Amino acid sequence: MITLPGEDRDLRAADEHPDRADRVRRALAAVLPEGALVTTPASVERYSHDEAEWAPYAPALAVVRPRTAEQVQAVVRVCLEHGVPLVPRGAGTGLSGGANATAASVVVSLEAMDAVLEINTVERYAVVQPGVINDDLRAAVAEQGLWYPPDPASSPWSTLGGNVATNAGGVCCVKYGVTGDYVLGLQVVTGTGELVRVGRKTAKGVAGYDLTALLVGSEGTLGVVTEITVRLRPARPPEQTVVGHFASLVSAGEAVAAVTRSGVVPSALELLDRHCLRAVDDWKHLGLEADAAAILLARVDSPGVAGDAEAETIRAAFDEGGAVWSARSEDPQEAEALFAARRLAYPALERLGPVLTEDVCVPLGAVPAMLASIEDVAARYDVHIANLAHAGDGNLHPLLITPPGDEAARARAQAAFEEIHATALALGGTVTGEHGVGLLKRGGLVAEVAPAVIAMHHAIRVALDPAGILNPGKVVAEPEQEV
Amino acid sequence: MITLPGEDRDLRAADEHPDRADRVRRALAAVLPEGALVTTPASVERYSHDEAEWAPYAPALAVVRPRTAEQVQAVVRVCLEHGVPLVPRGAGTGLSGGANATAASVVVSLEAMDAVLEINTVERYAVVQPGVINDDLRAAVAEQGLWYPPDPASSPWSTLGGNVATNAGGVCCVKYGVTGDYVLGLQVVTGTGELVRVGRKTAKGVAGYDLTALLVGSEGTLGVVTEITVRLRPARPPEQTVVGHFASLVSAGEAVAAVTRSGVVPSALELLDRHCLRAVDDWKHLGLEADAAAILLARVDSPGVAGDAEAETIRAAFDEGGAVWSARSEDPQEAEALFAARRLAYPALERLGPVLTEDVCVPLGAVPAMLASIEDVAARYDVHIANLAHAGDGNLHPLLITPPGDEAARARAQAAFEEIHATALALGGTVTGEHGVGLLKRGGLVAEVAPAVIAMHHAIRVALDPAGILNPGKVVAEPEQEV
Structure with missing residues (x-):
């Protein structure tokens, strides 16, 4: 089972070391503007966990809401000086406990750093602060005829910083890749308190190790991201939707394999079972049918007749997999309702x-x-x-x-x-x-990779965070705590 | 100026420590099959440098040509035991000196590990040994209706291992990305002599740090790659070619900017100036005209009328940039000759x-x-x-x-x-x-990134290669040798 980092440390819950906690809070207050330090227990509690209901968390010592990279750097330096762990977080929509507070930690919420700093239509990139909401970036670049593809189901709420920390996926990754495929460069506060830039703004670049890719998906354990440069694509043609109803989960799975064999790469290929459809309909009354055991929702986005041919190929693959009913959806409103159901399935089931x-x-x-x-x-x-x-x-x-x-x-x-x-x-x-490893999949990671690969993780972590203050216990447990 | 690593080491040229050199050669012979150890000076010399004519190199102690990952591991362990640096190399087509031998090093040529181990048409990946030639992989997967996009100009000669080590680009990256965008997983011998797998064969995966991306482009300084899993794409429609002639380099550059503004993403957009055209024609007599100061070669690969529209947009952008002549090439043979000239330009100029x-x-x-x-x-x-x-x-x-x-x-x-x-x-x-940093761009890297980022490179390198045996002095100089 999972043990929570911090339990075996000198620095236990804040109350056990009131003097030390006060010293840290005073030091944080000294480097932050008015209102950026939160210490009231009820507010701290709200920032102490993400959406992974099964993951443990402990009371943080304080929450900080910096507004600039320099304030983040100052916070990291306070934590270094006082030997206090810090836990970076965005909107807290994570599902693995990666943003859960550890005992007597400082939670660094990046939510107030929410500016889109630049949208460059010639080079096709955007520079954003980590607290920008995914959908807000997508809307901002769409106004310029551009597209930021990564679209986790949490896109109305989750932040780019959180998306980067977990290397978030989404619906259109099947054709367009995940967050990491779009991150060109980062500004980061390192574990030694330096504010640095890694990566680039050019189309290509191989000057040195790919530190950007190493930081993406590292769940706040190798640095605190303070600025993100993402690659954009030109806006794409409207999508077409194909729907299939299946009498069993397995036959829906067979249809997925048939789509793959067809050689067509859909721009979305989502599965929802009857439990999901029912939960969403009970909540939102979208008029979804839950007669089928499972439905598949596909989209294609090739232009013109090529798109028509792709849609028809996918419909045929659904039939090959054993669909009881399949159709190309001619009604954009119906198609939108089905994809809305996909996005709402998680919160609907949480009820x-x-x-x-x-x-x-x-x-x-x-x-x-x-x-x-x-x-x-x-x-x-x-x-x-x-x-x-x-x-x-x-x-x-x-x-x-x-x-x-x-x-x-x-x-x-x-x-x-x-x-x-x-x-x-x-x-x-x-x-x-x-979703990332966070706390819930630490044991899974150990089962998945060899001990020598876990050792490489530890070695890199110690190299970049020698004081062990960056989100300790996440991704890989402390060596002595190995699960 | 650049100092060659190894110059300040105990272990100088092999001749200065004949006993030690003999001990290492005997130890290598003991772990390798007949014919896999090369020690004759003329043969060693041939393996001691890449195509970067300006980069220094020193005589290696021996060259090894292992045939299996286990033999590579055994070689790394011999080097660890004897404190001898090793320099991995593929075909030696690199242009930065990254594969140049350092004094009394063991050159590890992966050329004999040249098997395509698996082509999976359902999951669309291939598993290859590092010595597979880029064009050979491309031909093998094409037979299965699949496509491996990264196409450096060296593709007829360079190996996948070398492509991975440098994160090689190529002609079609402008639309399809570079080598690293296609590497799903690696088998690697680490600096501590472990044989490990990192990455995955699935479409997505975020279990732990992206060690695969860290290793890609690390030029043999963080591990020796013994197997590569690359993502493939379905074969694409035939390309169309657009050619533009320009009276000056700068007007060709203006046309490139105009193409970008048009929103069309070409599948190739190459520039050759008159010196390149003349050098290729003097050598190969392809009948190329060198009247223009520069030509632009573009390709588009969208299917059907969409492709026609894209080609026409690019031709118009060439005119907008000031082309003295532009045309869509209707003759596939002529188009092929132009792209062949692009590939041959480097060897033609070397003459x-x-x-x-x-x-x-x-x-x-x-x-x-x-x-x-x-x-x-x-x-x-x-x-x-x-x-x-x-x-x-x-x-x-x-x-x-x-x-x-x-x-x-x-x-x-x-x-x-x-x-x-x-x-x-x-x-x-x-x-x-x-091309990578190798030796020639070490000073450039220091000029490009902050000292704290160079320090991150050193920290990661020491973490993964604590004995300092993996291609020392490449990418980042030893701290005391900083240029």
Whole structure:
């Protein structure tokens, strides 16, 4: 099981060392403007965890809301001086506990650094502060005829800083790649308190190690991101939507494999099962049919007749997989409602009880086997599992939902969670496709990679954060805490 | 100026420590099969440098040609045990000296590990050994209806291992990205002699730090790559070619900026000046016209009428930039001859004298200014500079050619080289777009990034290669040797 970092440290909960806590708070207040330091317990509590309901957290010593990179740097230096860990966070929509506070830590919320600093239409890049909301950036660049593709389901709420920290995926990655594919450069405060720039603004560049790629997805353990330069694409043609209804999860999985074999790369290929559709409809009354065991939603975005041909190929692949009904959606409003249901599935299911979120990613050919195994696990462990998936990437999100307060169900869900990890690895997959390791998948990471690779993680971490203050215990546990 | 690593070490040229050299050779022979150890001076000399004629090198102690990952691991362990540096290399087509031998080093040639191990048409990836030639992989996957995009001009000769080590670019990167965008996973022998796998075979994955991206482009300083998994794309439609002739380099640069503004992303946008055309034609007699000061070669690959529209937009952009002549090439043979000239330009110019190769990459809007500055530098320093460029990326290759044996011309060329670096940085660019730092751009890297970023490089290097045996002195100089 997971132990929370900080439990074995000198520096326990703030109350146990009131003098030290006060000294740190005073030092933070001295380097921050009015209102940027939050210490009231109720407010601190709100900033102390992300959306991973199953991940532990501990009370932070303080929350800071810096407005400039120099203020972030000053905060890191205070933490270095006082030997206090810091936990960077964006909007807190993470699903692995990566932004959860550790005991007596300083939570660094980047939400107030929310300016789009530059949109360059000639070079096609944007420079943003880490607190910019994903959808806000997308809207801002769309006004200039440009497109920022990465679109996690959390895009109305999550920040670019959080997207970078987790290397967030999304619906259109199946054709256009993930956050890391768009990050050209970063400004970062390092573990030694330096404010540096890595990466570039040019189309290409290989001057030195790819520190940008190393920092993307490092979940705040190798530096605190204070500015992000992202590559943009020209706006794309309107998408067409194809819908398929399936009598079983496995036949939907067969249809995904058929799409892949067809050679057409869709711009979205999403799966929702009946539990997801029902939960969204009970909440939002969108008039969704939940007769099918699962639906697949595909989109294509090639222009003109090429797009028509692609849509038809995908519809045929759905039929080949055993669709009970398939159609190209001619009604943009209906198509939009279906994709809205996809985005709302997670919050809709959260209303039913604490959700433990899987994020396994398997080879496309293994999607039917993985879905069959999930159904089997749900039955054997008597756990309610709803399925949604970026099916075209093989990235599945079985959501394990337990009745509030039912500890026995919780224990069964934990065992089911671990069996799903093990099956994904046996099928050649990974324990996390896009949510990150955080706290919930530390054991999964150890199961996935060799001990020598874990040792490389530790070595890099010590190299870039010699004082061990950057989000300790996340991604890889402290060596003595290895799970 | 550049000092060669190893000069200040205990372990000097092999001859100075004959006992030690013999011990190392005997230890290597003991772990390698017959014929995999090369020690005759003439053969060792051939493996001791790449194509960067201006970069220094020193005699290696031995060359090894392992056939398996386990043999590579055994060689690394011998080097660790005896404290001997090792220099990994592929085909030796590098242009920065990254594969140049250091004194009394062991050169590890991966050329004999040349098997394509797997082509997976469902998941669209290939697994290859590092010695596979780029064009051979491209041909093998094409037979399965798939495409490996990265296409450096060296593709008929360079290996995937070398492409990974330098994060090689190429002609189609302008639309499809560079080598690193296609590397999913690696098998690597680490600096501590472990044989590990990093990365994945799935479409997505964020389990732990992106060690794959860190290793790509690290020029053999963080590990020796023994296997590569690359992402593939479906085969694409045939390309169309657009050609423009320009009366000056700068007007060709203006046309590049006009293409960018048009919003069309070409699948190639290459520039050759009259020196390149003339050198290729003198050598290969392709019947190329060298009347224009420069030509631009563009390709588009959208299917059907969309492709027609893109080609026409690019032709119009060429005219907007001031083309004296522009046309869509209807003759595939003519188009192929032009792109063959692009690939042959470098070897054709090498016939004229030692070539010092620039690799600056600047923002697209700065391409005209950069080209103007290069012309000015050529005149002021009295240096013969030929220009070829991945113009659509802003990645320019001014080639500084000096008469053999003319030391004064060589000194002028070195000064011109450094001024071109400085100008590229002043325009917001980088000193190396795709060739890597090696030895020739170590000073450029120090000029490009902050001292704290150089310190991050050293820290990561010490973390992953604590004994300092992996290609020492490349990319970043030893701290005491900082240029």
